[in-house]
Amino acid sequence: MTTPHTIAIDGPAASGKSTLGKLLADHFGYIYFDTGVLYRALTYVALEQAVDLANAAALAKLAQTTNFDVLAPSIADGRQYTVLANGNDITWPLRAANVERNVSQVAAHPAVREALRDTQRQIGKAGHVVMAGRDIGAVIMPDAQLKIYLDASVEERAQRRAQELNARGRAISYNEVLADLTRRDAIDAANTFLAADAITISTDGRSPEDVFQAIVNLMGVEAQA
Ligand SMILES: Nc1ncnc2c1ncn2[C@@H]1O[C@H](COP(=O)(O)OP(=O)(O)O)[C@@H](O)[C@H]1O
Numbered sequence: 001m002t003t004p005h006t007i008a009i010d011g012p013a014a015s016g017k018s019t020l021g022k023l024l025a026d027h028f029g030y031i032y033f034d035t036g037v038l039y040r041a042l043t044y045v046a047l048e049q050a051v052d053l054a055n056a057a058a059l060a061k062l063a064q065t066t067n068f069d070v071l072a073p074s075i076a077d078g079r080q081y082t083v084l085a086n087g088n089d090i091t092w093p094l095r096a097a098n099v100e101r102n103v104s105q106v107a108a109h110p111a112v113r114e115a116l117r118d119t120q121r122q123i124g125k126a127g128h129v130v131m132a133g134r135d136i137g138a139v140i141m142p143d144a145q146l147k148i149y150l151d152a153s154v155e156e157r158a159q160r161r162a163q164e165l166n167a168r169g170r171a172i173s174y175n176e177v178l179a180d181l182t183r184r185d186a187i188d189a190a191n192t193f194l195a196a197d198a199i200t201i202s203t204d205g206r207s208p209e210d211v212f213q214a215i216v217n218l219m220g221v222e223a224q225a
């Protein structure tokens with residue numbers, strides 16, 4: 001396989017999309033874009049402005065009238081990117097409990113997905129991008145030259161997310177995370193797609209490096225200089 005111009009990575013929460021996405025982006029010198037950030041940012045702004053999260057039209061309007069920027073990390077505090085909403089840094093609040101609790105509900109509205117679609121597609125059209133989410137290979141970038149679908153048991157994903165959140169100082173138990181992921185999986189399922197031409201990889205019991213190597217081997221390509 002020649003080096004893919006665009007790479008789509010889909011899968012449920014904590015399946016390893018961002019970890020693999022950054023490894024692949026670094027490997028090929030591409031940008032990495034986590035589309036979940038857009039849904040999280042919209043959820044955060046909606047909560048801040050007390051918008052009714054059941055009101056799809058109001059959420060879609062907020063998506064269209066808020067200026068979201070996803071930039072390279074501006075502060076070396078462990079962030080993967082800097083997210084601005086109308087110029088305000090909202091990077092870390094996107095991982096807070098209130099956003100985690102509500103983002104699936106916001107993302108489930110077709111009008112919200114439509115309002116955020118063009119932004120995602122524009123980034124994809126530029127090429128040399130690794131894009132992660134739930135519907136990238138099937139909806140956002142159907143022409144992506146490499147499509148990966150990551151999966152892992154909900155128990156494994158809960159273990160990872162609990163460790164990740166605890167490491168960030170969030171006092172949350174494995175059981176709480178398991179219940180939240182189970183709840184979110186059920187809501188996200190309606191917009192999570194395994195593209196017919198995607199490579200499916202279960203990441204249970206496999207290290208990030210092992211998953212990355214498996215993909216690179218499948219592509220049979222060496223790192224670009
Ligand atoms: N293959 C893996 N094995 C173990 N832990 C992993 C693996 N891939 C990712 N992780 C860890 O699991 C957590 C969630 O990974 P992440 O890449 O953010 O998932 P996603 O982007 O699908 O939500 C992170 O703490 C990450 O370091």
Ligand SMILES: Nc1ccn([C@H]2C[C@H](O)[C@@H](COP(=O)(O)OP(=O)(O)O)O2)c(=O)n1
Pocket residue numbers: 012013014015035036037039040103104107108132133134135136184188191
């Ligand atoms: N392309 C996407 C990306 C995320 N979403 C939804 C699904 C999730 O509940 C939220 C947040 O996505 P995010 O990838 O940040 O969540 P995880 O890191 O997988 O826990 O947005 C979506 O519906 N479509």
